[in-house]
Amino acid sequence: MSDHPRSTAGGTRTRVAPRPEVVRTAKDYKGEVKPVWCPGCGDFGVLSAVTKALAALQVKPYEVVIVSGIGCSSRMPYFMSTYGLHGVHGRAIPLASGLKLSRPDLTVFAMGGDGDLMSIGAGHLPHVAARNIDITCVMMDNQVYGLTKGQGSPTSPMGHLSKSTPYGMIAKPAKPVLLALTYGATFVARGYSAQPNELSELIVEAVQHKGFSFIQVQSPCTEFYNTYDQYDSLVTDLPEDWDRSDLRAAIDLALTEDKVHLGVFFEEERPVYEIEARKFEEEVQPFDLTSYLRRFA
Amino acid sequence: MQARSHKDSQVRNDFVIRIGGDTAIGGVISTGENFTTAAARLGFQVFTFRSYPAEIKGGHAWFQVRISNRPVLSTGDGVDILVAFDQEAYERHCGELREGSVIIYDSDLVQVDDGRFIRYGVPFQRIARQELNFARGTNVLVLGLMAGLFGLPLDCLQDLVRLRYKRRAELVEKNLEALAYGFDYTKKIRKEDKYYLGTSDHVSRLIMSGNDAIVAGALYAGCRFFAGYPITPASDILESMARELPRLGGICLQAEDEMAAIASCIGASYGGTKAMTATSGPGFSLMIELLGLASMTELPLVLVDAQRSGPSTGMPTKLEQADLFQALYGGHGDFPRIVLAPASVEDCLYRAVHAFNLAEKYQMPVIVLSDQSLSHRTQTIDMPNLSRLPVVNRLQPGDGASEEYARYALSDTGVSPVALPGVHVHTYVAPGLEHDERGHPNQSPQVHEAMTEKRFLKLSSAAADTDSPDWAPRYGHPKAQVGVIGWGASEGAIREAVERATAKGYKVAALHPRILNPLPQAQIREFAASVKRVLVPEVNYQGQFAHHLAASLGISPVRFNKIGGLPFTPAEILGKIEEVASHV
Ligand code: SF4
Numbered sequence: 019m020s021d022h023p024r025s026t027a028g029g030t031r032t033r034v035a036p037r038p039e040v041v042r043t044a045k046d047y048k049g050e051v052k053p054v055w056c057p058g059c060g061d062f063g064v065l066s067a068v069t070k071a072l073a074a075l076q077v078k079p080y081e082v083v084i085v086s087g088i089g090c091s092s093r094m095p096y097f098m099s100t101y102g103l104h105g106v107h108g109r110a111i112p113l114a115s116g117l118k119l120s121r122p123d124l125t126v127f128a129m130g131g132d133g134d135l136m137s138i139g140a141g142h143l144p145h146v147a148a149r150n151i152d153i154t155c156v157m158m159d160n161q162v163y164g165l166t167k168g169q170g171s172p173t174s175p176m177g178h179l180s181k182s183t184p185y186g187m188i189a190k191p192a193k194p195v196l197l198a199l200t201y202g203a204t205f206v207a208r209g210y211s212a213q214p215n216e217l218s219e220l221i222v223e224a225v226q227h228k229g230f231s232f233i234q235v236q237s238p239c240t241e242f243y244n245t246y247d248q249y250d251s252l253v254t255d256l257p258e259d260w261d262r263s264d265l266r267a268a269i270d271l272a273l274t275e276d277k278v279h280l281g282v283f284f285e286e287e288r289p290v291y292e293i294e295a296r297k298f299e300e301e302v303q304p305f306d307l308t309s310y311l312r313r314f315a
Numbered sequence: 316m317q318a319r320s321h322k323d324s325q326v327r328n329d330f331v332i333r334i335g336g337d338t339a340i341g342g343v344i345s346t347g348e349n350f351t352t353a354a355a356r357l358g359f360q361v362f363t364f365r366s367y368p369a370e371i372k373g374g375h376a377w378f379q380v381r382i383s384n385r386p387v388l389s390t391g392d393g394v395d396i397l398v399a400f401d402q403e404a405y406e407r408h409c410g411e412l413r414e415g416s417v418i419i420y421d422s423d424l425v426q427v428d429d430g431r432f433i434r435y436g437v438p439f440q441r442i443a444r445q446e447l448n449f450a451r452g453t454n455v456l457v458l459g460l461m462a463g464l465f466g467l468p469l470d471c472l473q474d475l476v477r478l479r480y481k482r483r484a485e486l487v488e489k490n491l492e493a494l495a496y497g498f499d500y501t502k503k504i505r506k507e508d509k510y511y512l513g514t515s516d517h518v519s520r521l522i523m524s525g526n527d528a529i530v531a532g533a534l535y536a537g538c539r540f541f542a543g544y545p546i547t548p549a550s551d552i553l554e555s556m557a558r559e560l561p562r563l564g565g566i567c568l569q570a571e572d573e574m575a576a577i578a579s580c581i582g583a584s585y586g587g588t589k590a591m592t593a594t595s596g597p598g599f600s601l602m603i604e605l606l607g608l609a610s611m612t613e614l615p616l617v618l619v620d621a622q623r624s625g626p627s628t629g630m631p632t633k634l635e636q637a638d639l640f641q642a643l644y645g646g647h648g649d650f651p652r653i654v655l656a657p658a659s660v661e662d663c664l665y666r667a668v669h670a671f672n673l674a675e676k677y678q679m680p681v682i683v684l685s686d687q688s689l690s691h692r693t694q695t696i697d698m699p700n701l702s703r704l705p706v707v708n709r710l711q712p713g714d715g716a717s718e719e720y721a722r723y724a725l726s727d728t729g730v731s732p733v734a735l736p737g738v739h740v741h742t743y744v745a746p747g748l749e750h751d752e753r754g755h756p757n758q759s760p761q762v763h764e765a766m767t768e769k770r771f772l773k774l775s776s777a778a779a780d781t782d783s784p785d786w787a788p789r790y791g792h793p794k795a796q797v798g799v800i801g802w803g804a805s806e807g808a809i810r811e812a813v814e815r816a817t818a819k820g821y822k823v824a825a826l827h828p829r830i831l832n833p834l835p836q837a838q839i840r841e842f843a844a845s846v847k848r849v850l851v852p853e854v855n856y857q858g859q860f861a862h863h864l865a866a867s868l869g870i871s872p873v874r875f876n877k878i879g880g881l882p883f884t885p886a887e888i889l890g891k892i893e894e895v896a897s898h899v
Pocket residue numbers: 054055056058059060061090091160164165238239240241242
């Protein structure tokens with residue numbers, strides 16, 4: 019192998035191999051390290067959905083990178099057999115962006131929780147969506163800070179009682195799907211960790227989508243904010259014959275508060291940053307210092 | 316011209332020109348740049364310095380160039396020729412003029428009352444408006460005046476004007492006219508001063524800024540990913556990368572903030588691409604948490620900090636060498652990083668290559684500390700010979716799909732092979748958490764100790780590579796009594812001061828390390844032991860390098876600190892050398 023792997027031109031990546039030499043199962047994407055999550059944690063469902071999705075796509079584990087931030091959910095890379103980058107709180111998106119921009123041949127995930135993606139790192143979401151970098155962002159939303167033991171988060175409901183909000187949360191909860199839609203994400207979906215099969219289908223679609231995909235996953239925290247009962251009754255499928263090209267309808271639906279819709283809210287095709295940024299791909303020259311310096315003579 | 320009748324012995328051909336005026340007039344800086352470029356093209360050596368107002372429109376700006384037919388090491392002392400576009404320019408800078416200095420000024424706008432100066436008053440703006448019917452031509456008119464007075468041939472400037480305005484044909488003729496008018500105007504002036512550029516060696520050199528040189532070195536070293544957020548005085552590195560990288564198959568990202576900038580670089584480096592970011596103090600502060608991630612995950616990374624005056628927003632367009640503590644010690648927890656400090660524009664080019672090589676070889680972040688004066692000054696440099704400067708790439712695992720691969724395997728040098736996604740079948744997680752040799756989270760005391768030692772072992776290995784005279788050149792008297800240890804962009808002023816002190820009979824030498832972490836300890840110890848007193852001049856208040864030397868090597872130097880946003884002059888350092896010498 020060369021020192022500098024050349025990315026495949028145009029940013030196409032390995033997809034479902036037509037006749038794979040080895041058929042990989044979800045188990046092949048699970049790592050040696052056993053998850054450290056609490057029993058019943060929603061993140062188990064997400065792990066299972068991601069590995070199922072990768073098996074459906076039959077991508078090679080060494081061509082996948084899971085980039086994460088900090089928090090319970092951000093431990094994900096350690097529990098997989100793929101490559102991984104366990105970063106800094108809030109920075110999964112820019113870490114993943116740099117990787118994908120420089121190596122469009124890889125399948126890159128940015129994963130994190132609601133603290134990572136809606137609070138400390140919320141400033142990156144508008145930009146990655148606007149640039150339309152082809153990464154799959156999975157936000158595991160438990161509406162609480164689990165790793166630090168239960169403080170309120172930007173997606174906790176108004177009035178939510180926690181150790182950091184002993185008199186009730188005063189702020190209005192962020193609406194991740196609505197934000198992703200308005201920021202210009204080209205694939206926006208919502209899943210539920212208690213429905214890992216459906217979630218894995220969403221992830222397959224998100225990976226196959228060319229451009230930035232955002233999936234909010236309701237992923238309850240059994241330890242500090244157990245919302246399984248609540249979501250079991252709130253979740254519902256998208257309306258029949260849902261037109262995923264209709265941004266206004268998607269925004270309207272994302273504003274809905276009495277139901278939690280699951281599925282692909284919106285998808286559109288738009289130029290992908292790392293492909294647009296390679297418009298000179300055909301005429302790339304090796305760097306020649308002497309000729310470069312002539313401009314300073 | 317009267318000047319041609321001057322006897323050669325009286326002619327001064329190493330002099331400092333300063334041009335000042337409100338930026339609203341337009342072209343204050345470009346007048347200086349054009350004069351400088353023309354002189355450099357003729358084979359003269361130049362050294363420029365500029366000072367912008369922090370405001371976008373309006374405010375006083377000035378440009379200074381020292382020109383000589385010998386190598387120019389520093390901005391020089393004082394001002395020989397002042398070009399004042401307005402009264403403020405005269406009032407701000409006249410204090411640095413001396414007996415026999417020249418002042419060229421807009422005679423409608425500037426009142427010059429000091430009879431010690433040789434005065435050439437010309438109504439710049441009135442001529443541009445009324446005679447040339449071209450108000451925006453003031454700067455080119457002044458360029459013509461300067462050329463006529465100080466001996467730059469008209470044709471050389473005409474070429475330059477044609478080049479500058481090649482995309483705006485309608486402006487070429489107007490500017491050529493203004494240039495010729497200024498040049499011819501000097502024939503009516505009785506030249507009373509002694510400044511005149513004689514002959515040069517006609518060797519063609521490069522004229523570039525520190526930022527230009529860093530970009531050239533980085534691209535040569537194989538940098539193919541850059542991410543940055545606009546900040547003075549580092550923004551032009553971002554702009555150059557944005558122009559160059561796409562054509563080299565690389566990517567330049569203007570990030571949404573500095574955390575995103577350095578994070579993207581870490582992501583790119585994880586994928587095997589050589590990556591760099593460039594910023595200044597405030598942005599550097601924001602990057603520190605991620606600097607620790609790069610060091611913890613052992614990923615190569617180059618971070619350029621073009622220091623400016625701080626703290627907080629400070630004085631964004633002025634220089635200071637006050638980010639050294641942050642570069643050396645900034646960040647939570649113990650983690651190694653390499654810190655380089657180029658000493659001149661030429662050095663920027665070489666050290667940028669070294670920065671990448673060290674980052675790749677030792678798999679850690681390398682900080683390049685430049686400063687506002689180095690970023691934006693231009694200097695003539697010889698065409699570099701990089702054929703003997705190898706480019707280093709990180710150690711990677713072999714192709715054999717051995718089951719034994721451990722990303723963070725302990726080794727004699729601390730360096731362990733790094734697998735690349737999509738290339739090597741061995742996968743691993745680059746962990747922000749403390750981890751064992753395979754990269755799995757592990758928080759046992761033994762593992763934390765072993766891994767911290769592994770990471771710092773790489774720094775010791777790097778020290779073995781860099782504790783050499785190449786990295787810490789010594790010059791001056793072999794049996795010196797006073798030894799100056801400087802760092803960064805002050806080198807030229809120190810070198811000139813040492814030369815002048817030596818000429819005056821002082822026994823003085825200097826050592827100028829280009830690497831500040833790890834310190835070239837043997838070089839510094841030997842130097843310090845060979846002199847009676849060590850003097851450390853630096854442009855900061857706390858004496859950050861002196862502190863570092865004291866803490867690391869037990870040396871307690873005489874500290875010489877300057878703040879105020881301007882670089883050292885040779886005379887300031889000479890004065891201090893004389894003072895220290897009188898006490899040894
Ligand atoms: S604290 Fe909550 S989010 Fe964290 S692992 Fe336990 S259940 Fe999951």
